[in-house]
Amino acid sequence: MRVFLTNYIQQWRKYSREPKDRILVLTSRRKMDEVDQYFSELNKVMIVLNISSFKVIEPLSAQVRTFYLNENMDIRSLDDFINNSNILSNQIDQALFLEYEVELFGFLIELRPKSEQRILEIATEELIKIVPNDFYLSGWAHFRTDDYYLNFSNMRKNNINRTSTKKVALTLGWPGYGDSIMMFQSIQKFINRSRDNGYTVDIITNHRGPYNVLKEFLRDCSILIMNIHPTHYLFEMVLQSGQYLEVYQNSVLWFENIKPQHATEIWTKSLNIHENPTFSSSFEMPSIPEKVGETLQNLKHDGRVLIGIQFYTGDDKRSWSSDLSKKFIKLCLEKKYAVINLAPSSSREITDLTYDVSHIKVTELVPLISQLDLVVGIDSCCGHIAGVLGVPNITLWGLNYPFSSNPLGTETCHVGFRPVRMNYSIVPVSTLIDEIDPIFVFEKVENILDGKINLKHTPISTQESLEGVGIAWVAK
Structure with missing residues (x-):
């Protein structure tokens, strides 16, 4: 918790030093979807206001740039206003505006460069501080895009019992x-x-x-x-x-x-749910893209062993280097194993060496992985899919241990994210993933395929992970 607070303070200081472009777009209910769609293309934080009258919003209009978008205005009329921070208001006559409006709504927005999640939360907090005091938080606002926004109102009739x-x-x-x-x-x-x-x-x-x-x-x-x-x-x-x-x-x-x-x-x-997270027989499996399915069937018909791989994610500390990945793939190819690249990789050479299916949706990976003989990968999505399906899987760990997240860092969390079953874990004591030797990994692949390593079909408990069940520790 101490580390969390320190990080929060650092992020708040960073945010406080940044320039801020805050705007208020006032419009009618009929134009709200258009406004939401317009701003969906921009980086921002946003709050939606239900407003009873212009008078209650005047203090806010004095603090931020304000645009009145009435019923006869095109949404692109916002362009100049958004792109020129020197324009404080489009100065439309309020009486003319109200001629077209029945209800008044406001989009209170802070336009931002692309920011990490914590900064967005701080920006939202700071935006709330300028909402007039007689507004209360009434719930969510949602339009045609996927996102939901905090919704404030000064009309008590909207409150929910x-x-x-x-x-x-x-x-x-x-x-x-x-x-x-x-x-x-x-x-x-x-x-x-x-x-x-x-x-x-x-x-x-x-x-x-x-x-x-x-x-x-x-x-x-x-x-x-x-x-x-x-x-x-x-x-x-x-x-x-x-x-x-x-x-x-x-x-x-x-x-x-x-x-x-x-x-x-x-x-x-x-959730007061006691069953283990495994795919039940009642689950309706998604379908595999037709061409990918044909490739799998042809490989199976030829008697090839199907090995799925995922060695890269957005976190470099959890990703196996391109050179080590290629060495492992070449060892598999020498044995005529079919290597299927399941997710985006760090190197074009890896996709060229494998049957690349990294373009398909995550949900389509579920039926695909169900047909593989083995999945070898880092601590990421594909290994978890294999574990839930009961497909044999090997995890190469970096940054984390099977039973602990960031165990050698300053933000240790004693929560494990090991694949739930049929897992063999190769874990560097140092948490440096590139200390894992491709030859050692390939030996374990052979041992699992030959039945020399027995994997646990039922869920692996945290205690079993702590006792080293299905874990090989490596150190240089």
Whole structure:
């Protein structure tokens, strides 16, 4: 927690030194979708205001550049205003504006360069501070794009009576595709149970990874994406606004001293779900793209061993170097194994050496990986898919241990993200992934394929990981 606060202060100082371009766009309900679509192309944080009259918004209009977009104006009339920060207002006559309007809405926006998540949260906090005091947080605002925004109103008639709502929310504080794959069936059970009790469910996340996976797999729920982390106090404000009868949270808080646990143990307990995260027979598997499916079938017909690989992610500390990856691939090719590159790589040579399917959607990887003999990769999505499916998999660890995140760093979290089953882990004591030798990895591949290494078919507990089950430690 101490590390978190230090980081927050550093980020706030960074934000406070930046120039700020804040604008207010006033418009009608009929124009709101157009405004949202217009600003979806720009980097920004945004708050939506329900406004009872011009008078209540005058203090805010005096602080930020203001644009009045009435019913007869084209949305592109915003262009000059947005691109020229010296224009303080388009100075439209309010009476003329009101001639076309029944309800008044405001988009309070801070235009920004591309920023990391923490900066966006700080910017949102600072934007809220200039909202007039008689406005209250009434919930979410959502238009035709995917994003949801904080919605403030000074019209009390819009307030929701908590006792009358039949909605529950599940907030997701994890960012990864792999996390979503491990958890989506448990979440579906939660949704089904809630619906059986007469409730509708909103799934709320601030990351594209879970959003893209869960919107494909989950049924009978709404999935919302926000630019505020679900553990942030602003998020709690929305949840207390009367929108939901109950709120459940799936997250990992980075405290320094807790008993080691696997992430799915924490998440399933929070939902009161006791089944393990494995694909059930009732799950409807997505289809593989036709050409990719034909390639797999031809390779199988030729008797080839199918090995899927993923050696690169956005985090260099968790990615195996291009040179080491190529050495491993060449060892596989010498044995006539078919190597299938499952995700974007750091080198064109890797895609040239393999059957490259990195262009397909994450959800389409699920049926593809189900047909492989083995997956070898880093701590990322493809290994988690294999683990949930029960396909043999080898994880090459960097930065993290199977039972602990960033164990040698200043922000250690005793939560593990090891693939849930059928996993063999190769772990550098130093957490430096490039200390893993491709020859050693290939030997383990051979041992698994020959049955000399037996992998655990049932979920691997944290205690088993701590005891070294299915783990090879390496050191230079």
